[in-house]
Amino acid sequence: MISLDLRNAKLDEDLSLWQERVSKAHRDLHEKTGAGNDFLGWVDWPLNYDKEEFARILALKKRMEGKYDTVLVCGIGGSYLGARAAYEMIKGLYPEEGIEVIFVGNTFSYTYISQVLKHIENREVVLNVISKSGTTTETSVSFRIFKQWMEAKYGEKAKERIYATTDKARGTLKTLADEEGYETFVIPDDIGGRYSVFTAVGLLPLALANVDIEALMKGSLDAYNELNTDDLSRNPAYQYAVARRILDNKGYKAEYFVTYHLQLTMIAEWWKQLFGESEGKEGKGILPTSACFTTDLHSLGQFIQEGSKYEFETIFYIDEMADDILFPGDEKDLDHMNYLAGKKLSWVSEMAFEGTLSAHSDDGNNPNMVIHLKDNSAYSFGYMIYFFFIACGMTCYLLDINPFNQPGVEVYKKKMFKLLGKE
Numbered sequence: 483m484i485s486l487d488l489r490n491a492k493l494d495e496d497l498s499l500w501q502e503r504v505s506k507a508h509r510d511l512h513e514k515t516g517a518g519n520d521f522l523g524w525v526d527w528p529l530n531y532d533k534e535e536f537a538r539i540l541a542l543k544k545r546m547e548g549k550y551d552t553v554l555v556c557g558i559g560g561s562y563l564g565a566r567a568a569y570e571m572i573k574g575l576y577p578e579e580g581i582e583v584i585f586v587g588n589t590f591s592y593t594y595i596s597q598v599l600k601h602i603e604n605r606e607v608v609l610n611v612i613s614k615s616g617t618t619t620e621t622s623v624s625f626r627i628f629k630q631w632m633e634a635k636y637g638e639k640a641k642e643r644i645y646a647t648t649d650k651a652r653g654t655l656k657t658l659a660d661e662e663g664y665e666t667f668v669i670p671d672d673i674g675g676r677y678s679v680f681t682a683v684g685l686l687p688l689a690l691a692n693v694d695i696e697a698l699m700k701g702s703l704d705a706y707n708e709l710n711t712d713d714l715s716r717n718p719a720y721q722y723a724v725a726r727r728i729l730d731n732k733g734y735k736a737e738y739f740v741t742y743h744l745q746l747t748m749i750a751e752w753w754k755q756l757f758g759e760s761e762g763k764e765g766k767g768i769l770p771t772s773a774c775f776t777t778d779l780h781s782l783g784q785f786i787q788e789g790s791k792y793e794f795e796t797i798f799y800i801d802e803m804a805d806d807i808l809f810p811g812d813e814k815d816l817d818h819m820n821y822l823a824g825k826k827l828s829w830v831s832e833m834a835f836e837g838t839l840s841a842h843s844d845d846g847n848n849p850n851m852v853i854h855l856k857d858n859s860a861y862s863f864g865y866m867i868y869f870f871f872i873a874c875g876m877t878c879y880l881l882d883i884n885p886f887n888q889p890g891v892e893v894y895k896k897k898m899f900k901l902l903g904k905e
């Protein structure tokens with residue numbers, strides 16, 4: 483399902499030298515003995531996920547079928563990025579099906595919130611608010627605004643259209659939801675935000691958006707089974723984790739996550755959060771950044787080719803994206819494009835990928851790794867997410883970092899709260 487190509491990674495080091503460290507970290511992940519072990523619930527979640535809650539998500543979707551055309555998803559960070567990444571990768575940027583998913587709660591941009599309020603004026607809306615802590619300010623601000631909008635539009639019946647995903651027993655959002663009579667879904671105690679896409683955090687909005695969540699969970703389970711080995715020679719997720727460490731040690735301090743389709747941009751955003759928030763601590767870590775080629779070759783290409791040399795590229799390449807196009811011939815050929823007539827655009831894109839790889843790796847001397855995924859189905863999404871989860875856990879343990887806390891995020895919050903006058 484996933485293969486890793488390290489031919490241009492310029493590691494100059496035998497991966498097998500890391501085997502012992504990998505075996506230890508593998509045990510720490512699976513036996514839950516590593517740093518931050520209170521938050522390792524995601525490791526076997528594809529096997530042990532809450533089946534009763536999963537059925538409740540499907541039942542809710544069925545019950546509401548035909549009653550809404552817009553899903554408002556209100557959350558930020560780990561309570562937002564996974565669902566959006568999945569939705570765009572699987573459905574595309576302009577899905578045909580008549581259900582629009584709009585993400586709010588991820589910004590204080592009043593102009594954006596105002597635009598959404600105008601946009602949904604004549605829509606039939608369901609609202610899913612997602613927050614583990616139940617107190618995240620961006621989410622709470624938007625939620626109050628959209629909750630009041632729902633109450634003005636639907637009156638008493640608003641409560642049938644508002645769903646809260648939060649802690650099972652504690653927190654402001656849980657209390658509010660119980661008080662208002664909203665159906666609630668659970669973010670388990672031992673799964674942190676950025677590792678939560680396989681819980682109701684991702685599954686409820688995706689089910690409401692008509693994504694096949696059963697296939698998605700099957701993908702995650704197959705990844706769990708196939709990647710549950712400490713044998714480095716057979717585990718591409720761990721090979722990726724080790725390759726990052728080797729490059730880090732060689733002085734490559736930034737990693738471009740490169741995609742070749744605009745609808746994968748949010749996958750890159752999700753990946754950036756996963757690796758950035760998990761690894762960037764104690765003055766350590768590789769800066770996770772991203773680019774969408776060939777679009778960004780016309781902005782960042784110059785820098786990558788000839789600028790300062792401290793970055794490597796991880797190309798996330800989907801081999802069979804949906805909806806290929808045959809490039810047409812033209813009798814007059816005024817634009818001189820007939821040399822591509824009769825070719826598929828997938829082939830053009832592949833040649834761009836190969837040419838760029840050679841330019842950056844051979845001429846630019848940048849290390850490049852390629853992660854191949856079969857297609858952009860829900861199944862492949864589930865598989866790929868688990869691949870990155872376990873790779874991230876491994877790469878952080880190899881760096882001696884606890885991947886599951888984020889103490890640095892609190893600093894801005896404290897200063898902001900002081901300015902806002904929050905008690």
Ligand code: PA5
Nearest residue numbers: 559560561613614615618675676
């Ligand atoms: O990964 C994380 O833990 C964070 O990005 C959180 O998901 C984010 O801060 C939102 O938190 P909450 O779900 O408590 O609103």
